[in-house]
Amino acid sequence: MQTKNRILDDMAKVASGAVSAVTGLKGDADGMLRRHVEKLLGDMNLVTREEFDAVKAMAVKARTEQDKLNARIEALEAQLKTAKTKK
Known part of the structure; x- marks a missing residue:
């Protein structure tokens, strides 16, 4: 029974790490997209x-x-x- 809990704990840690990584990637993607759109709008001379x-x-x-x-x-x-x- 102890082994199953340890496996579940390890899986939870991996899942938590994956969620953190995805959140970080989302933030990076948002920042890159924002900079790209701002550059495009700046080039359009609006x-x-x-x-x-x-x-x-x-x-x-x-x-x-x-x-x-x-x-x-x-x-x-x-x-x-x-x-x-x-x-």
Whole structure:
């Protein structure tokens, strides 16, 4: 009976070592994958969120100004048309 317990103890130690090794490999693989993805993203020359938000705000402002100018042009054209019909 003592022999079986010793075999089971040895098997448990081997299994525990294997789990530790797999956990270590997982951590290494995660680190390597993370570094690889960061390198790929760095090479892609992507914009940051702050840069994107700044350009988006500029586009919204430009669109608003364009809409105001379009309304002003339409009003001026209407005035011109009215002035032409009065003559």
